[in-house]
Amino acid sequence: MSNIAKAFANGKAFIPFITCGDPDLATTAAVVRAAVENGADLIELGIPFSDPTAEGPVIQGANLRALNGGVTTDRIFDFVRELRKDVTVPMVFMTYANVVFSYGAERFIATCQEIGIDGLILPDLPFEEKEEFLPLCRQYGVDLISLIAPTSENRIAMIAREAEGFLYIVSSLGVTGMRSEIKTDLAAIVKVVRENTDIPCAIGFGISTPEQAQKMAALSDGAIVGSAIIKLLEKYGKDAPAYVGEYVKSMKDAL
Amino acid sequence: MTNPNGRFGIHGGQYIPETLMNAVIELEEAYNYYKNDPQFNAELTELFNEYAGRPSRLYYAEKMTKDLGGAKIYLKREDLNHTGAHKINNVLGQALLAKKMGKTRLIAETGAGQHGVATATAAALMGMECVVFMGEEDTIRQALNVYRMRLLGAEVVPVKTGTATLKDAVSEAMREWTSRISDTHYCLGSVMGPHPFPTIVRDFQAVISKEIKEQMLQKEGRLPDAVIACVGGGSNAIGSFYHFIEEKSVRLIGCEAAGRGVDTFETAATIATGRLGIFHGMKSYFCQDKYGQIAPVYSISAGLDYPGVGPEHAYLHDIGRAEYVPVTDEEAVGAFEYLAKTEGIIPAIESAHAVAYARKLAPTMEKDNIIVITISGRGDKDCAAIARYRGEDLHE
DSSP: OOGGGGGGSSSSEEEEEEETTSSOHHHHHHHHHHHHHTTOSSEEEEOOOSSOTTOOHHHHHHHHHHHHTTOOHHHHHHHHHHHTTTOOSOEEEEOOHHHHHHHOHHHHHHHHHHHTOOEEEOTTOOGGGGGGTHHHHHHTTOEEEEEEOTTOGGGHHHHHHTOOSOEEEEOSSSSSSOOSOOOSOHHHHHHHHHHHOOSOEEEESSOOSHHHHHHHHHHSSEEEEOHHHHHHHHHHGGGHHHHHHHHHHHHHHHO | OOOTTSEETTEEEEEOOHHHHHHHHHHHHHHHHHTTOHHHHHHHHHIIIIISOOSOOEEEOHHHHHHHTSSEEEEEEGGGSGGGBTHHHHHHHHHHHHHHTTOOEEEEEESSSHHHHHHHHHHHHHTOEEEEEEEHHHHHHTHHHHHHHHHTTOEEEEEOSTTSSHHHHHHHHHHHHHHOOTTEEEOOOSSOSSTTHHHHHHHHHTHHHHHHHHHHHHHHSSOOSEEEEEESSOHHHHHHHGGGTTOTTSEEEEEEEEETOTTSSSOOOHHHHOEEEEETEEEEEEOBOTTOOBOOOOOSOTTTOOSBOOHHHHHHHHTTSEEEEEEEHHHHHHHHHHHHHHHSOOBOHHHHHHHHHHHHHGGGSOTTOEEEEEEOBBSGGGHHHHHHHTTOOOOO
16 A cells, blocks of 8 residues: 555545745744644645746745745755654655756655655646656655546546556646636546546645535545645745644644 | 657657646647648648748848858848748648637747737737737837737737746746637747647748748759758747758758857857756756756847757757757847848847858858858847847837
8 A cells, every 4th residue: 555545544635735945944844744733634745846837826926935945856855854753644745847857857756765755746747758757656666646637538547547646636727726616527527537546536726715625525535725825825924834734624624 | 750759859748737638639630630631731821822921032142142251141031921020830820720620719928029929910810819928028128019919909918927038928828728728729839848839830830941942942953051040949940940851961050049158147048058858848958957947048039038949959959960059149139230231131139140150150161052041030129129239228
């Protein structure tokens, strides 16, 4: 069983996304611990990228703040190494293909294994290109997470059959960010997923309220929330951990 | 030259969000069908000839030839096309294809504004909606083109993220495409991005080298010794090179924007200073730091101010079939003024990069050698910026 499966062993999973180094790594560490203490089941850690093409304005802002603060891939690796001394929940990295490729794919993925990163989410690495990193991910026991989008249609079965860790179902068209309404027929997507794989699936993009999270988790195995948490960091900066903790609790309780 | 999976050697590919995968697959299928459809090709040729004014002239630059005292110089006059640049070739092809696919809305990125103007033009002609993303910095540098696009009925969205230049306009257009796919075609302006764009754009621009070859055989009875073009993403260059790739006697030379010099950080010369990476849907060479963060590039030319290069150029560089040389702002501005005074032709500052290199190369060649320089666009749009570069306080 992949370590990620543990995140889905205690009922519906709540998965917060946090950009490393926004506004600094000490705050990120405090935010992660606050999220874990309040029921987060899996932590999605963003490694910032200069040109995050799948992100809306909120997460773009977090990327910019983090990079301006001087965070680098190496500093994030050190940060996770430190975090792993007491944080045991599964953790995955979310970043862009060039961050992995440019570091040296093997060096990057081997380091993930060494520091206790369980999976890798790369929004610009679709099914057709996954061979770029998949053999190395298998070699080092890091799950390469696949994404399914509202436009995937005839591709859902193909993606689900080869998926590892968990499946990330993108709730809506467009980039990340909060939405008042999610219109995609997610039940139909999840049905095809279930017919083709036993691994869990979680829904992300556009979720911010406990009601939305509850609805999404009822359709799947969990809810992923990014922009709403980043908004708290944007607003409260170094004082954000307490607010994030409170928010995570309200979300986890709703699931 | 393209492998079935959209690779040029190790370059190319489809590194894009899953949300866009079915859109690019649908585009590839439609393109593979229509490129062999006689009706489609007849319509496109009609548009090229009657609307865009093709074939463009291959002009013997006699004064420049005599002045430089070496190889005979011909100018491929893409600046004489409707809308004033080579961009119209690709746009008419893609707009027609989009229309056949049932799309009613075109979105595009633009740097200098030439591709945006061409897209707005095709949209007006074909009765389609049009939204153009342009870096805020470029909307200031190229204010006249912003007005032209609006006049043509397009909406221009200033992009404020990142460096607010071409790369950010591409990112924003990609983001827009993920949010609205069913009625929208992303009319990418260069031989870059995910497969099949580098192939589609190349094929529509290849009309340039097809004509050069025919015109050269007619005028000189032989092939040229060198073809020179400027390279940002690389669409006019690949268009100028394509039908000569198998003609090994023809040197193919791409001129990159070196900005203030390849030994400074203010440069956009990707092949000279970049390294292999994955960005904007493709594997190719990119200007980036050691952690893969894309570098904020610089060139006086908004159209060459891009941190990457099309995957087929990266491949032609790898196999040594084409040469890529850096040209500085100073050299390009010098060539801009030189061509104006010598031949009475004001080239786009982008194209002036190619003219600048030809000024160095021609004197080193024999008098019976022939160089073709592609003048990819006209320079009216650049006059105010060049005047300011020379210290004149001229504003549009």
